[in-house]
Amino acid sequence: MATDTAHDNQLAQELQAQRKELQDHLDIVQELVVKLDQQGNVVSINRKGCKILGRSRAQILGQNWFDTVIPAADRPGLKKIQADMLAGRHSKSSQRENDIVTKTGERRRIHFRDTCIRDSDGHITGTLSSGIDVTETRLQGRKVAALQRGLSQAAGFGVLGEVAAGLAHEINQPLSAISTYTDACLRILDNDDPNLAQLRHALNQVNQQSRRAGDVVAQMRSFTAQPQPDAVLVGCNALIRDLMDIITDEAHNHQVSATLDLEEPLQEVSVDPVQIQRVILNFFANAIDALQTIPARDRKVAIQTRRDGDKIRCSVIDNGPGVAESTVPKLFDPFFTTKEAGIGLGLSICQTIIRHNGGRVDYQPNPGNGAIFSFTLPIPPQHDPGSITT
Numbered sequence: 226m227a228t229d230t231a232h233d234n235q236l237a238q239e240l241q242a243q244r245k246e247l248q249d250h251l252d253i254v255q256e257l258v259v260k261l262d263q264q265g266n267v268v269s270i271n272r273k274g275c276k277i278l279g280r281s282r283a284q285i286l287g288q289n290w291f292d293t294v295i296p297a298a299d300r301p302g303l304k305k306i307q308a309d310m311l312a313g314r315h316s317k318s319s320q321r322e323n324d325i326v327t328k329t330g331e332r333r334r335i336h337f338r339d340t341c342i343r344d345s346d347g348h349i350t351g352t353l354s355s356g357i358d359v360t361e362t363r364l365q366g367r368k369v370a371a372l373q374r375g376l377s378q379a380a381g382f383g384v385l386g387e388v389a390a391g392l393a394h395e396i397n398q399p400l401s402a403i404s405t406y407t408d409a410c411l412r413i414l415d416n417d418d419p420n421l422a423q424l425r426h427a428l429n430q431v432n433q434q435s436r437r438a439g440d441v442v443a444q445m446r447s448f449t450a451q452p453q454p455d456a457v458l459v460g461c462n463a464l465i466r467d468l469m470d471i472i473t474d475e476a477h478n479h480q481v482s483a484t485l486d487l488e489e490p491l492q493e494v495s496v497d498p499v500q501i502q503r504v505i506l507n508f509f510a511n512a513i514d515a516l517q518t519i520p521a522r523d524r525k526v527a528i529q530t531r532r533d534g535d536k537i538r539c540s541v542i543d544n545g546p547g548v549a550e551s552t553v554p555k556l557f558d559p560f561f562t563t564k565e566a567g568i569g570l571g572l573s574i575c576q577t578i579i580r581h582n583g584g585r586v587d588y589q590p591n592p593g594n595g596a597i598f599s600f601t602l603p604i605p606p607q608h609d610p611g612s613i614t615t
């Protein structure tokens with residue numbers, strides 16, 4: 226009996242030592258690491274997590290993670306994700322971004338990776354998430370988007386447009402050279418005794434110039450081609466809310482009344498957040514431009530999100546002049562524009578971005594007046610749960 230107790234004590238001590246070692250390991254990790262039980266209560270959190278949240282471990286342990294650190298609007302969606310994980314319906318390498326609120330009320334954007342925790346029988350007993358604080362990176366992305374928007378406002382087109390305008394000029398030169406040389410070829414051939422050396426020279430020029438135009442197109446492609454999207458799981462509504470400062474400012478400056486009409490809760494999508502925000506801003510900028518033609522008191526634009534079957538649809542709806550029926554087929558063509566200072570690359574780039582993110586863009590007339598530009602994004606399928614065993 227006495228030896229049993231001694232043995233139990235030793236085991237308990239070893240267990241204690243192992244726990245401590247594990248906690249020490251977690252504490253040197255420079256990511257937030259948090260373990261939740263099935264109710265969403267915090268079972269353990271590492272030092273970095275406490276630091277980001279500005280709370281001591283004692284203040285967090287045992288608290289409900291969602292009710293304590295998640296902004297109220299995001300709680301239902303994130304609770305649903307946890308419920309799905311606990312039910313075994315979650316992607317193995319699930320990644321997503323969401324905000325957490327620190328003790329002082331500041332929001333931090335965290336890029337999370339989640340996995341399930343299983344007991345020795347394989348039952349899911351909780352979830353483990355590790356997260357990197359990407360607040361500054363995202364802020365940078367927003368600044369770039371705002372800057373681009375600001376530039377396009379000031380100059381009628383953005384940095385991208387400026388480069389594209391240059392490239393268009395570059396293409397025009399070889400094209401007019403080709404046309405001159407082919408004219409010359411035809412004239413030479415009209416002769417009874419065509420000068421073959423001149424003909425050869427002219428055809429060589431045509432050849433060289435068309436190669437040159439091809440090179441310019443290749444350059445432009447590499448410029449407008451989007452890099453592989455940096456996909457994370459993120460809510461479209463959150464992406465739109467992040468843009469509210471810019472949207473409100475722009476709407477105010479152009480005497481437009483802008484409203485949000487967001488479906489809640491909404492499934493997350495796996496996308497490159499900054500790219501999707503660029504598309505929303507592009508649609509929005511076009512709506513603002515279109516609305517300048519109607520009286521200020523009537524100008525309205527709404528940004529809407531909806532679940533649409535197995536997709537999420539995001540639409541920018543305005544009550545401007547809309548698009549003439551004959552124009553609709555050209556809307557997404559590169560360089561198609563009806564604006565004096567327009568470049569006509571906005572919608573074509575939006576289309577490329579959305580395609581790269583697995584969705585599609587659409588135009589529809591707004592019943593009544595105006596235009597609806599929207600894009601869809603697929604809701605990622607749910608896979609087998611990832612898991613670790615405790």
Ligand SMILES: Nc1ncnc2c1ncn2[C@@H]1O[C@H](COP(=O)(O)OP(=O)(O)O)[C@@H](O)[C@H]1O
Pocket residue numbers: 511512515543545546547548556561562563564566567568569570571572573595596598
């Ligand atoms: N909300 C809208 N209402 C009416 N026309 C629009 C709207 N959005 C885009 N368009 C039309 O599509 C064209 C192409 O848009 P875009 O590719 O963004 O290029 P840009 O804005 O430089 O003209 C615009 O010139 C305009 O004719």
Ligand SMILES: [Mg+2]
Pocket residue numbers: 507510511571572
């Ligand atoms: Mg545009």
